[in-house]
Amino acid sequence: MTDLDQTIAQLSEMFGDRLSTSLAMREQHGSGESWLRPALPDAVVTVRSTEEVAQVLKVCNEALVPVIPFGAGSSIEGQIHAPKGGISLNLSEMNAILSVEEADMDCTVQCGVTRQKLNKELRATGLFFPVDLGAHATLGGMAATRASGTTTVRYGSMRDLVLGLTVVLPDGQIIKTGSRARKSAAGYDLTRLFVGAEGTLGVITELTVRLFGQPECARSAMCSFPTMEAATEAVVMALQFGLCLNRIELADSLQMQAINSWCKTDFPATPTLWLELTGSEAAVTNDLEVLQGLTADRGATRFDPAKDQEAAARLWRFRHEALMASRALRPGIKGISTDVCVPISKLPACIERIQAVIAETPILAPLVGHVGDGNFHMVLLFDPGDPKESQYARDINAALVTMAQELGGTCTGEHGIGLGKKTYMPAEHGPALDLMRKLKHAIDPGNIMNPDKMFDL
The missing domain is CATH 3.30.43.10 (Uridine Diphospho-n-acetylenolpyruvylglucosamine Reductase, domain 2)
Structure with a gap:
């Protein structure tokens, strides 16, 4: 045996x-x-x-x-x-909400709690957990991959929202990191060492996370542009104006065609922004007017505010259907979902350059992204049984990562490294990658924790 x-x-x-x-x-x-x-x-x-x-x-x-x-x-x-x-x-059955501290606006949960379950439980308190992914995910997994989503532009990612952890180390030792305090200068920041480690250093079993109050007012709108350049420039301007923006999402023409087909809608098949502002009623009303003028100055062809919360929810449902709509362009194919993130000012250049590369190939690549923080996704639809298509898709992904890194960005804004992006870690981290290997070996000398992920030892 x-x-x-x-x-x-x-x-x-x-x-x-x-x-x-x-x-x-x-x-x-x-x-x-x-x-x-x-x-x-x-x-x-x-x-x-x-x-x-x-x-x-x-x-x-x-x-x-x-x-x-x-x-x-x-x-x-x-x-x-x-x-x-x-x-x-x-870990999916470790799904208990252990405590909710309303006065301090934090809660402690087991790792298998989903964000949907947590927010349902918090509804009566007037608080909510803001990370808004397109996927159904557990908070433990979200912490392990340092996840983010549509509201990162306002609230940050899991890196910013996790206060403390319970972690089981490879030898079975149980440790606690961080505390419920909003700041600390006590030693190494072990919480952030495990957030984003993708299970390579230990198993996160409990998390204490920050909560936020439901805003007094929220207004949403969709805005169409003639070109991607105009849309991305509008995003940069909106952020520089310091408006009370909660979400800024972008889709290109092909993505809008896919959404129209999948959702049976008739939106203009041109580059489109989803926008949401939150805050006091006076601030949101003022900033929405400013935003409409700003987008008009950048050549917007339509600006359609949602009339009420039901209409706003419907607009955002179409955004969350983007991935399934993309895949429906070629049924049965998942494709490579890219995930680069660049400084906001470099966003227009990065998108323009990669779309020029894609135009020289037969690959369909609808684009959607959390452009408020410089992170966007393209779904590279290819037939894995076709060697030429497979190579085109891999080459596009590699070219995009190289562009992002050259522009001061990263190969992954939220999906993580896993097996799929190990190749790009040396270019991104240089000698610092060796320090990561040393940390891994020190904590997990037997290399049992999620081996072969992120980098090779």
Whole structure:
């Protein structure tokens, strides 16, 4: 019997029917939303407490069996894949909201709580958690990938909103990082070390996160432009004016065609901005008028404010349907979802340059993004069975990353590295990548935690 067989047998005794080696379960936990080929774990263990996580890690560490944390499986870059096999650690049943401190505007939750569940529970308090992803995701997974979303322009990403963590280290030791204080100068910032580590250093089991009050007033609008250059210049100007912007989202002509087809709408098939302002009623009313004038100065052909909250929700639903609408342009194909982020002033140049590259290929690549923080996505739709299309898509992705890095940006604004973007880490970090390797080796000398992700040792 191998060490792996012994480990699975030992965990089976501990967890009973919460350990599965069925092919269906392994396939579910080894693919996710990634365009990469599936890589299946040897077994899946479902845990319900921090202590149970510690038990699994201690057993696996002694046998040097890989452990891959799993939340909702919505990761894009293969973070939940198991290229070396091992144990997929299903954390989805750790979904309790442990405390809500209304006066201090924070709460503590288990890692398997989704943002949707948390905000539903918070509704009566007048508070909410602001990170607004397009995907169904757990807060533990969102912290592990340093996720963000449509409201980052105002509230920041998970990096800015996590106050403290409970983490299980590879040897089973349980530690707590940070506190509920809004600032601290006490030693290394271990919380931010684990936020964004993609499960390569330990397993996040509990999080304390910041909450915010529901704004008094919110107004939304859609705005159409004749060109991408005009739309992106309007974004830069809107941010420089210091308006009470909550969300600024961009879609190109092809993306609007896809949304019209998927959602049965008739929006102009031209570059479009979704805009939301929040704050006091007086401030929002004033800033909406300023924003309308500003976009007109940049050549906007239409500015359509939502008449009420129901109409606003409908506008934002169309934005959140963008990914599915993109995929519907070529049914059955997921495609590569790019994720670069650049300084705001470089956004027009980056988009213009990559669209010129795409125009020389047969690849369809609708664009949508959180342009208020310089982060945009293109879904590169290609047939994985066609070698030429596959190469075109990979080349476009590589060219885009190179452009972003040359413009002072990053290869990933929110999707993370996983398996899909390891190639770009040396160019982005240089010698600092060796420091990351040293930290990984110091905390996880057996390399059991999500091995092969982010970088190779």
